[in-house]
Amino acid sequence: MAGVYLSYPFCAQKCTFCNFASGVWPDAMKQRYERMLAREIEQHEWNWLPETVYWGGGTPSLMRPEALEGAMRVIPADHIREATIECAPGSVTAERAQAWRAAGINRVSLGVQSFVEAEARRTGRKHSAEVVQRELSVLADAGIDNVNIDLIAGLPGQTFDSWRASLGWVERLAPPHVSIYMFEIDEDSRLGQEALLGGTRYGADVLPPDDAVAGFYEYAVERLRVLGLPRYEISNFARSGFESVHNLKYWNLEPYIGFGVDAHSFDGSLRWSNVDSPEDYITRLERGASPRADESCSDLEEEHFFVGLRLAAGIEPSAREWSRFKEPIDRSLASGLLVRDAERLRLTDRGFLLSNEVFQEFVHAPAI
Amino acid sequence: MLWDNLNYSPVYRMDFRLIRNFSIIAHIDHGKSTLADRLLEFTGAVSQRDMMAQVLDTMDLERERGITIKAHAVRLNYKADDGNVYELNLIDTPGHVDFTYEVSRSLQACEGALLVVDASQGVEAQTLANTYLALSHDLEIIPVINKIDLPSAEPERIREQIEQVIGLDASDAIMASAKNGVGIKETLEAIVKRVPAPKGDPDAPLRALIFDSWFDPYRGVIILTRVVDGALRKGQKIRLWSNGKAYEVEGLGFQSPKPVPCDELTAGEAGFVFANIKTISDAQVGDTIMDDSEPASEPLPGFQEIKPMVFAGLYPVESHEHGLLRDAIEKLRLNDSAFSFEPENSMALGFGFRCGFLGLLHLEIVQERLEREFQIDLITTAPGVRYRVTTTGGEVIEVDNPQKFPDPSSIEQVEEPIIDATVISREEYLGEILKLLEEKRGVQKKFEYIGSGRVLLLYELPLNEIVMDFYDRLKSASRGYASLDYHLSGHRISPMVKLDVLVAGEPVDALSMIVHRDFAYERGKALIERLRKLIPRQMFEVALQAAIGAKIIARENIPAMRKNVLAKCYGGDISRKRKLLEKQKEGKRRMKRVGRVDIPQEAFLAVLKVGSSGE
Numbered sequence: 001m002a003g004v005y006l007s008y009p010f011c012a013q014k015c016t017f018c019n020f021a022s023g024v025w026p027d028a029m030k031q032r033y034e035r036m037l038a039r040e041i042e043q044h045e046w047n048w049l050p051e052t053v054y055w056g057g058g059t060p061s062l063m064r065p066e067a068l069e070g071a072m073r074v075i076p077a078d079h080i081r082e083a084t085i086e087c088a089p090g091s092v093t094a095e096r097a098q099a100w101r102a103a104g105i106n107r108v109s110l111g112v113q114s115f116v117e118a119e120a121r122r123t124g125r126k127h128s129a130e131v132v133q134r135e136l137s138v139l140a141d142a143g144i145d146n147v148n149i150d151l152i153a154g155l156p157g158q159t160f161d162s163w164r165a166s167l168g169w170v171e172r173l174a175p176p177h178v179s180i181y182m183f184e185i186d187e188d189s190r191l192g193q194e195a196l197l198g199g200t201r202y203g204a205d206v207l208p209p210d211d212a213v214a215g216f217y218e219y220a221v222e223r224l225r226v227l228g229l230p231r232y233e234i235s236n237f238a239r240s241g242f243e244s245v246h247n248l249k250y251w252n253l254e255p256y257i258g259f260g261v262d263a264h265s266f267d268g269s270l271r272w273s274n275v276d277s278p279e280d281y282i283t284r285l286e287r288g289a290s291p292r293a294d295e296s297c298s299d300l301e302e303e304h305f306f307v308g309l310r311l312a313a314g315i316e317p318s319a320r321e322w323s324r325f326k327e328p329i330d331r332s333l334a335s336g337l338l339v340r341d342a343e344r345l346r347l348t349d350r351g352f353l354l355s356n357e358v359f360q361e362f363v364h365a366p367a368i
Numbered sequence: 369m370l371w372d373n374l375n376y377s378p379v380y381r382m383d384f385r386l387i388r389n390f391s392i393i394a395h396i397d398h399g400k401s402t403l404a405d406r407l408l409e410f411t412g413a414v415s416q417r418d419m420m421a422q423v424l425d426t427m428d429l430e431r432e433r434g435i436t437i438k439a440h441a442v443r444l445n446y447k448a449d450d451g452n453v454y455e456l457n458l459i460d461t462p463g464h465v466d467f468t469y470e471v472s473r474s475l476q477a478c479e480g481a482l483l484v485v486d487a488s489q490g491v492e493a494q495t496l497a498n499t500y501l502a503l504s505h506d507l508e509i510i511p512v513i514n515k516i517d518l519p520s521a522e523p524e525r526i527r528e529q530i531e532q533v534i535g536l537d538a539s540d541a542i543m544a545s546a547k548n549g550v551g552i553k554e555t556l557e558a559i560v561k562r563v564p565a566p567k568g569d570p571d572a573p574l575r576a577l578i579f580d581s582w583f584d585p586y587r588g589v590i591i592l593t594r595v596v597d598g599a600l601r602k603g604q605k606i607r608l609w610s611n612g613k614a615y616e617v618e619g620l621g622f623q624s625p626k627p628v629p630c631d632e633l634t635a636g637e638a639g640f641v642f643a644n645i646k647t648i649s650d651a652q653v654g655d656t657i658m659d660d661s662e663p664a665s666e667p668l669p670g671f672q673e674i675k676p677m678v679f680a681g682l683y684p685v686e687s688h689e690h691g692l693l694r695d696a697i698e699k700l701r702l703n704d705s706a707f708s709f710e711p712e713n714s715m716a717l718g719f720g721f722r723c724g725f726l727g728l729l730h731l732e733i734v735q736e737r738l739e740r741e742f743q744i745d746l747i748t749t750a751p752g753v754r755y756r757v758t759t760t761g762g763e764v765i766e767v768d769n770p771q772k773f774p775d776p777s778s779i780e781q782v783e784e785p786i787i788d789a790t791v792i793s794r795e796e797y798l799g800e801i802l803k804l805l806e807e808k809r810g811v812q813k814k815f816e817y818i819g820s821g822r823v824l825l826l827y828e829l830p831l832n833e834i835v836m837d838f839y840d841r842l843k844s845a846s847r848g849y850a851s852l853d854y855h856l857s858g859h860r861i862s863p864m865v866k867l868d869v870l871v872a873g874e875p876v877d878a879l880s881m882i883v884h885r886d887f888a889y890e891r892g893k894a895l896i897e898r899l900r901k902l903i904p905r906q907m908f909e910v911a912l913q914a915a916i917g918a919k920i921i922a923r924e925n926i927p928a929m930r931k932n933v934l935a936k937c938y939g940g941d942i943s944r945k946r947k948l949l950e951k952q953k954e955g956k957r958r959m960k961r962v963g964r965v966d967i968p969q970e971a972f973l974a975v976l977k978v979g980s981s982g983e
Contacts, residue, residue, distance in 0.1 A: 181935040214930040235935040264940045356932040360953040
């Protein structure tokens with residue numbers, strides 16, 4: 001069974017930590033985009049019926065509900081178990097929530113990032129914890145109580161106390177699903193770029209050190225476990241039965257089809273993605289061309305390790321994989337980052353935080 | 369260079385009374401290349417159309433850095449005010465201290481020199497050294513005060529300075545602005561009137577000085593030469609004095625500035641010659657070309673074998689490129705006999721080469737040419753000098769590699785090379801410079817105010833201190849205003865010790881260095897601190913130690929890595945994850961693994977930067 005990913009790349013403002021193909025564009029462009037997104041879906045030949053839908057962004061909660069509804073209508077709905085929309089706090093209204101529910105949405109992922117107002121504001125967010133609280137009840141009233149809350153560990157100015165305060169709100173609001181992302185310092189986000197250049201904008205000079213962020217993460221893992229939200233993937237925590245069906249498809253190497261700007265697809269052997277510029281995407285579809293940018297044949301055995309091992313349950317390597325990756329497996333077991341349970345391999349607690357060190361072992365160094 | 373399809377010059381024998389051989393002495397950026405460009409242009413050697421800046425410096429490196437690495441000899445025909453057409457040979461030389469010997473040979477090929485001094489900067493150490501070199505060869509010096517058009521120009525003050533510092537009569541110095549073409553004709557007239565015509569006997573047995581050479585894949589070694597006595601002819605059987613080898617002249621000519629073949633170069637003339645010489649080390653700078661059947665009884669004076677002074681290990685970043693590096697070094701050496709190399713093996717860096725250089729600039733040039741012309745990524749270990757070690761057994765060995773430094777218990781004494789260094793700077797930076805010279809174990813030999821707020825310092829310094837980080841430090845101490853020149857003056861007994869670095873308990877040979885005992889603690893500590901910043905955190909805690917023999921003198925710890933995790937989901941963007949992992953893996957692969965620790969390339973250069981009190 002497969003998933004559908006839908007991309008809505010528009011935002012009210014670009015957050016400093018964001019490294020997605022998203023941004024702020026004029027309304028006219030949004031409408032052209034909505035039309036072309038529907039067209040791309042319509043043109044798709046469904047070889048399988050989707051089980052999940054995931055609206056990512058950008059900020060899909062800002063999309064006109066009728067456009068969203070229109071896109072949902074052209075997706076075969078018979079087998080859909082889970083349909084998620086990513087929301088920015090402050091964009092959830094009763095009308096929207098009801099429209100989403102009517103369109104088939106049954107799960108919301110709220111990009112809270114921090115419940116500490118000063119931290120959120122610095123990244124470009126304007127919400128408060130109370131707004132999040134109110135919006136959760138709006139969603140519940142509309143019949144959506146399968147909710148995820150995103151938090152970022154490692155925001156500028158974050159301290160252990162402020163981190164604990166954010167998790168305190170998680171405890172109070174008791175969502176069934178939480179994602180914890182550690183901020184990545186790279187040139188893809190404004191904040192990351194500033195930090196790499198040694199500047200002070202966006203609070204780049206008050207980013208908590210690596211060791212502190214590792215500590216935040218470990219604290220969250222423990223606290224969420226106590227709250228009944230065990231870690232089921234490096235950055236995902238859920239009450240039993242509330243794991244994201246859609247996201248699990250990525251880690252289990254199940255197929256998914258992506259529509260829209262920079263949407264990624266996987267059919268079980270090939271991976272491809274759409275162009276990452278909205279303008280390019282729109283004009284290609286308007287003149288009847290394919291929005292696909294690139295395509296590659298994946299090495300599923302490598303992916304089984306560097307994607308599958310992200311899951312707390314780990315993976316069960318095939319006989320071929322055991323022999324092909326004998327050396328890296330042995331090294332990772334010896335360094336205490338991987339552990340073996342009968343025929344399964346999984347990350348150790350330390351291994352989660354150093355998972356890239358393990359995963360590197362399973363990719364080819366590119367030829368230069 | 370193309371040697372075919374060129375216009376043949378008419379055959380005639382030049383009246384050597386109408387020949388002038390001259391060189392240009394200038395500090396970097398004082399306008400030597402611009403002046404040469406203008407002289408070429410004025411005499412019509414280069415048309416306005418073909419004119420580009422720095423005509424003579426053909427290497428990319430020379431153009432980028434504004435320096436001259438290889439010598440040139442360009443013939444200009446100039447119709448002087450007296451009605452005669454003169455043959456002017458401009459013998460352009462490298463100006464850097466690393467190439468003092470080459471400069472001295474080029475100057476030996478001349479009867480005069482233009483001393484170009486920037487009208488606002490004044491005399492610099494390099495200029496001074498080369499002017500003295502020229503005077504010692506009895507060259508007629510013509511001062512040219514350049515850049516008089518600049519608002520900061522003080523030509524009169526500079527004129528006084530030339531008289532005071534160098535002791536030259538500068539009353540008829542030429543006031544020039546090469547950039548604007550001012551003073552060019554005056555310069556040419558002065559060359560004709562003041563530089564003596566070459567002396568030498570066209571009918572005596574051949575003696576010609578080799579002042580540069582390079583390798584041409586089609587012609588073999590091309591020699592730049594100045595004929596002192598006799599003549600060089602096509603087909604002539606010649607003999608090189610130093611090795612006694614005989615060759616037949618296949619071709620000769622001169623540069624104008626493009627090569628022009630001719631049949632004969634006679635006494636007083638400069639030009640090029642090729643004679644199917646296969647290796648550049650057979651045509652050594654300073655050697656004398658003689659006639660094989662009628663050899664002169666004496667060679668020209670001043671020949672020396674060139675000896676490298678600075679040594680460093682060159683290693684390929686990719687160990688499988690060792691063979692490529694060997695080929696590249698061998699090819700480069702075809703054109704540069706001044707550098708030496710022998711295979712070297714490092715536990716940390718694998719197979720590489722221990723190379724000897726004339727100095728740091730020479731090292732940099734070789735390194736850059738290897739990387740650029742042969743596309744090899746290099747790790748260069750910290751440069752050092754050659755020590756003379758007497759063992760307790762009474763044996764004297766020369767050590768240019770810390771790895772080969774004997775155990776302290778078997779050392780009777782160590783002698784290190786010493787230089788005489790001349791530094792010229794503005795007075796206001798004196799404090800900082802003196803501090804630096806003291807720190808570098810300098811002994812003051814002379815301290816002189818040379819007017820216009822400038823000071824000349826003569827110091828005895830260990831060469832080892834110069835190769836560490838002296839240039840950079842001097843530059844920053846003087847905001848770039850100090851100039852430096854030096855020459856080797858001898859050896860001195862010093863308590864030198866070998867400082868080792870241990871990473872996670874394993875000695876890393878490529879990080880070892882030889883230091884003065886009194887500085888060992890401070891340098892060891894500084895090095896370890898620097899390494900702590902350069903070596904990335906590993907999966908376990910890593911101890912860094914500096915040691916002399918078995919004694920640990922400094923220690924730092926790199927704490928274990930806490931996190932390396934990619935958390936975002938990216939809507940199923942697996943290829944982004946793969947790319948990031950590949951990048952991390954590639955980064956690791958480019959590091960050198962010593963024991964269990966991955967050490968980045970920059971760490972091997974950290975040795976260079978220690979001892980800087982500014983750290």
